Amino acid sequence: MSRISITKRFGFESAHFLPDKIYGKCERVHGHSYQLFVTVSSEKLVNNMVINFSDLSVIVKENIIDKVDHFLLNDVFPEIKFPTAENIILKFVDILESKFPDGVFLEKIKLFETANSFAEWTK
Ligand SMILES: [Zn+2]
Numbered sequence: 001m002s003r004i005s006i007t008k009r010f011g012f013e014s015a016h017f018l019p020d021k022i023y024g025k026c027e028r029v030h031g032h033s034y035q036l037f038v039t040v041s042s043e044k045l046v047n048n049m050v051i052n053f054s055d056l057s058v059i060v061k062e063n064i065i066d067k068v069d070h071f072l073l074n075d076v077f078p079e080i081k082f083p084t085a086e087n088i089i090l091k092f093v094d095i096l097e098s099k100f101p102d103g104v105f106l107e108k109i110k111l112f113e114t115a116n117s118f119a120e121w122t123k
Pocket of ligand 1: 016026030031032113
């Protein structure tokens, strides 16, 4: 069955560090202007939409952006020893997967750490 998806983009500023010499300069505390793309899908439209863009926005802002914007990611997620883009994305998937209405599925998350570097999770 075909599915249609929608994507919303979010920005947040956070600091992090990767506490091991193998990560080179990333061992030091530094910041990124992260760009987060969240894609959700459904098999059928409700009110002609997968989900209202503004509802998607509220869900991601309340559960993710408000918790990480202008914070140190190592403090926000102490259970993640190495908050790489890959590990942060897995955490975001964990947090978001249960937050959407019935029939709406988290399909993809893309997290840009810099303009040219991103990690991507696909269901
Ligand atoms: Zn970094």
